[in-house]
Amino acid sequence: MGAWLAIDHLGLTEGGTNIIDDVSLTLAAQRTVILGPNGAGKSTLLRLIHGLLHPGSGRMHWPGVLTQAMVFQRPVMLRTTALANVIYGLKLKGHTAAESEQRARQALARVGLEQLAQRPARLLSGGEQQRVALARAWALEPQLLILDEPTASLDPASSREVERIITDIAAGARILMTTHNLGQARRLAEEIVFIDRGRVVEQTPVGQFFCLPQTGAAQRFLKEEIP
Amino acid sequence: MISRRLFCSALAAASVLAATASTAEERYITVSSTTSTEQSGLFGHLLPAFEKTSGIKVRVVALGTGQALDMARRGDADVVFVHDRAAEEKFVAEGFGLKRQEVMYNDFIVAGPKADPAKATGKDILEGLRRIEAAKAPFVSRGDKSGTHAAELRYWKAAGVDLDAKKGAWYRDTGSGMGPALNTAASMNAYILADRGTWLSFKNRGDLGIIVEGDTKLFNQYGVILVNPAKHPHVKQADGQKFIDWVVSDAGQKTIAEYKIGGEQLFFPNAQR
Amino acid sequence: MHEFNQPLITAWQLVAGADARLADIVFLSLRVSLSATLIACVAGMPMGALLAVGRFPGRRVLIVLFNGLMGLPPVVVGLLVYLLLSRAGPLGRFGLLFSPSAMIIAQAILVTPIVAALTRQVIADAWSEYREQLRSLGAGRTRAAATLLWDGRFSLTTAALAGFGRAIAEVGAVMIVGGNIDGVTRVMTTTIALETSKGDLPLALALGFILIALVLAINALAYALRGWAQRKWG
Numbered sequence: 001m002g003a004w005l006a007i008d009h010l011g012l013t014e015g016g017t018n019i020i021d022d023v024s025l026t027l028a029a030q031r032t033v034i035l036g037p038n039g040a041g042k043s044t045l046l047r048l049i050h051g052l053l054h055p056g057s058g059r060m061h062w063p064g065v066l067t068q069a070m071v072f073q074r075p076v077m078l079r080t081t082a083l084a085n086v087i088y089g090l091k092l093k094g095h096t097a098a099e100s101e102q103r104a105r106q107a108l109a110r111v112g113l114e115q116l117a118q119r120p121a122r123l124l125s126g127g128e129q130q131r132v133a134l135a136r137a138w139a140l141e142p143q144l145l146i147l148d149e150p151t152a153s154l155d156p157a158s159s160r161e162v163e164r165i166i167t168d169i170a171a172g173a174r175i176l177m178t179t180h181n182l183g184q185a186r187r188l189a190e191e192i193v194f195i196d197r198g199r200v201v202e203q204t205p206v207g208q209f210f211c212l213p214q215t216g217a218a219q220r221f222l223k224e225e226i227p
Numbered sequence: 228m229i230s231r232r233l234f235c236s237a238l239a240a241a242s243v244l245a246a247t248a249s250t251a252e253e254r255y256i257t258v259s260s261t262t263s264t265e266q267s268g269l270f271g272h273l274l275p276a277f278e279k280t281s282g283i284k285v286r287v288v289a290l291g292t293g294q295a296l297d298m299a300r301r302g303d304a305d306v307v308f309v310h311d312r313a314a315e316e317k318f319v320a321e322g323f324g325l326k327r328q329e330v331m332y333n334d335f336i337v338a339g340p341k342a343d344p345a346k347a348t349g350k351d352i353l354e355g356l357r358r359i360e361a362a363k364a365p366f367v368s369r370g371d372k373s374g375t376h377a378a379e380l381r382y383w384k385a386a387g388v389d390l391d392a393k394k395g396a397w398y399r400d401t402g403s404g405m406g407p408a409l410n411t412a413a414s415m416n417a418y419i420l421a422d423r424g425t426w427l428s429f430k431n432r433g434d435l436g437i438i439v440e441g442d443t444k445l446f447n448q449y450g451v452i453l454v455n456p457a458k459h460p461h462v463k464q465a466d467g468q469k470f471i472d473w474v475v476s477d478a479g480q481k482t483i484a485e486y487k488i489g490g491e492q493l494f495f496p497n498a499q500r
Numbered sequence: 501m502h503e504f505n506q507p508l509i510t511a512w513q514l515v516a517g518a519d520a521r522l523a524d525i526v527f528l529s530l531r532v533s534l535s536a537t538l539i540a541c542v543a544g545m546p547m548g549a550l551l552a553v554g555r556f557p558g559r560r561v562l563i564v565l566f567n568g569l570m571g572l573p574p575v576v577v578g579l580l581v582y583l584l585l586s587r588a589g590p591l592g593r594f595g596l597l598f599s600p601s602a603m604i605i606a607q608a609i610l611v612t613p614i615v616a617a618l619t620r621q622v623i624a625d626a627w628s629e630y631r632e633q634l635r636s637l638g639a640g641r642t643r644a645a646a647t648l649l650w651d652g653r654f655s656l657t658t659a660a661l662a663g664f665g666r667a668i669a670e671v672g673a674v675m676i677v678g679g680n681i682d683g684v685t686r687v688m689t690t691t692i693a694l695e696t697s698k699g700d701l702p703l704a705l706a707l708g709f710i711l712i713a714l715v716l717a718i719n720a721l722a723y724a725l726r727g728w729a730q731r732k733w734g
Contacts, residue, residue, distance in 0.1 A: 122734025406697025
C-alpha cells in the first residue's frame with residue numbers, strides 16, 4: 001500500500017517551545033496509533049494533520065486528497081437531539097435534509113444508538129455521547145478518521161464499545177489516533193508512531209513496537225506504562 | 228429542528244405584533260404646554276370637554292415654558308399653551324407662531340416655612356423677596372427657564388435685588404420642574420415661588436405654607452399660540468385653530484372657570500375677543 | 501414604617517381594583533420595553549456572536565465600544581433620538597416623535613449594546629469549547645456564530661432579561677421622546693416621575709412597587725423556563 005500522507009520537516013513553535021520539532025513522517029498503514037508521554041505533541045500533530053492548526057514550518061504532502069473527520073477526547077454535543085447532532089455535520093457538508101436524516105439514522109444505528117436518536121444529546125452518558133460523536137464523524141463517510149484519545153474519559157465498558165465502533169469504521173477508512181491505553185493501541189493499530197518532545201522517535205509495526213522497541217525512549221515509555 | 232422553526236416563527240410573529248400594535252390612526256393635535264397646567268389637573272378637566280365636542284384628541288407634552296416654546300420652534304407641536312408673555316411675543320415675532328391670544332391667568336404664591344424665619348409674610352411680593360434675601364433664608368429656584376422661573380427673576384429685579392451679586396448658599400438653583408422644586412423646598416424647609424395650581428394639587432408640602440399671596444403683580448397670564456404652518460407645513464392648522472377657538476370661546480372659558488381644587492378656583496379666564 | 505405601609509396598601513388597591521388606566525399604562529410599558537428588547541435581541545445577538553467568533557479588523561475596538569455603551573445614559577439617548585425624530589431633524593418627516601414607536605426606538609438603542617456585550621461573553625465561552633469541533637465539521641465563522649446562538653439560547657435569556665430590565669426601568673429616554681402624554685406615551689416610569697413631581701409620594705411609591713413586582717414576575721418566569729429547558733436539553 002502506498003503512502004497517503006508524507007510529512008516533511010514539520011514544525012510548530014509556541015511561546016519559544018518547539019511543540020512539533022522537525023517531524024518528517026510517511027503514513028501508509030490503514031490504522032496508525034500515535035503513542036508518547038504526556039505533552040509529547042500527539043494531539044498537536046493530529047490537529048496539524050486535520051488542519052485545525054497551521055504549521056510554523058515544513059509541509060504536508062497528500063498524494064491523494066482524503067476527506068477527513070475528527071473525534072475529540074470530549075465530545076461536543078449541541079443542545080438538541082442526538083439525531084440532529086449527526087444531521088448537523090451532514091448539512092454542513094451540503095447534503096439535503098432528507099438525505100442527511102437518512103444517513104444520520106443509519107450512522108446512529110451502526111453505533112447502536114438508534115433507540116436514543118430523539119433524546120437530547122447532552123443528557124446522554126459520556127460513552128453514549130462519544131458514540132454519537134463517532135456516528136457524526138462516520139456519517140460523513142470520511143476516508144481518514146482522526147481520533148484524539150477517544151476513550152480517555154470513558155469507563156471500560158464504554159471504551160470497549162467505542163473500540164468496536166472504531167474497528168468497524170476502519171473497515172472503510174484510514175484511522176489515525178492517539179491513546180493512552182496501550183492495550184487499545186495493540187488491538188487497533190497496524191503501525192505505531194512513537195513521539196517524544198515533539199520529535200518522532202520511532203515508527204514501527206505494532207508487533208515489533210511492543211516486543212522489540214528500537215529506542216531507549218520507547219523502552220522506558222513501555223516500562224512506565226506497563227508496570 | 229421542529230422547535231427551532233417554532234422559535235423562529237414565534238419571533239417573527241412577535242416582531243410583527245410589535246410593529247403593528249395600535250397603528251389605528253386617531254385625529255389629534257399636539258400641544259406643548261407647561262407643567263403647571265398639566266400637573267394642576269386643569270388639562271385633565273378641560274381637554275375631555277373639548278375632545279367631546281370636537282372629536283379631536285389633544286396630546287399634551289408638559290415642559291417648562293422655555294422648553295415648550297423650543298419644542299414648537301422645532302415643529303414638534305401644533306399649539307403652544309404657556310405663560311411667559313415676553314417669550315411668547317418673541318416667539319411670534321420670530322415667525323414661529325401666528326398670533327398670541329390670552330386665555331386665562333392664575334397667580335403665583337410664595338410658599339415657605341410656616342414659622343417664617345425671614346418675616347416675609349404679607350401681600351407685597353417685592354418686600355417679601357427683599358426680606359428673604361436680607362435674612363439669607365433658603366430659597367429654591369426652578370432655574371429651568373420656565374415661565375415661573377422667568378417671573379421669579381422679574382420679581383427679584385423689580386425688588387432691586389441683584390441676584391448675581393447676592394446669590395449665595397441660601398439661593399438654590401435646582402434646574403427642575405415645579406413639582407420637583409416643591410419637593411426640594413419641602414425637604415429643605417425653604418421659600419419658593421410657585422403657581423397656585425401646582426401648589427394646591429401638591430401633596431408633599433411638609434412644613435410649608437403660603438407666605439405671600441394676593442399681590443396683583445403675582446398674576447400669571449397664560450397665552451395660546453398656533454404654530455406657524457409656513458415654518459412647519461405639517462402643522463395641523465385647522466384642528467389646532469379649532470382648539471384655540473374653543474379655549475377662548477364661552478364654553479371653553481366657562482370650563483376653565485369651573486375647575487376647582489378643594490373649592491378653590493385655580494384659573495381665571497380672561498380671553499379677549 | 502408608615503412611609504412604606506401606605507404605598508403598599510395603595511399598590512394593592514390599584515391592583516385589586518383592576519384600575520383600567522393603570523392597566524393601560526402597564527400594558528404600554530410592557531409593549532414598549534418588550535418590543536425594544538426584541539429588536540435589541542434581533543440586532544444585538546448576532547452582533548455579539550460575530551464579535552465572539554469573528555476575526556476582523558476593528559473587532560477589539562467594537563468590543564470595548566459595546567462594553568462601554570452598556571452604560572449609555574438614557575437621557576443622552578433620549579436627546580439624540582429626539583433630535584433625530586423631531587420635525588426639524590433628519591427623520592422628522594415620519595412624524596414619530598411623541599409616539600410609542602419613538603420610545604421603542606430609543607429603548608432599543610439603549611439596550612442593544614447591553615444585549616450585544618452580554619451575548620458576546622456567553623458566545624465567547626461557548627466558542628472556546630466548541631471551536632475545534634465546529635471547525636472540524638466545516639462550519640465557517642458565520643455559521644458557527646449562528647450555531648452557537650442557537651445552542652446558547654437558554655443562557656442568552658440572561659442577556660435578553662438584562663436588556664429588558666434596563667428598558668422597563670429607564671425614564672430619561674422615554675420621557676424625552678415620548679413626552680409623557682396621558683393615554684398615549686405615559687408608561688410606568690414616567691407616571692412615577694410625574695406623581696413624584698406632584699408630591700404624591702405614596703402613589704409614586706405604590707406604582708414603583710407594582711413595577712418592581714412586574715419585573716420580578718417576568719424574571720421568575722424566564723428563570724423557570726430556562727431551568728425547564730436546561731433540564732430538558734442539558
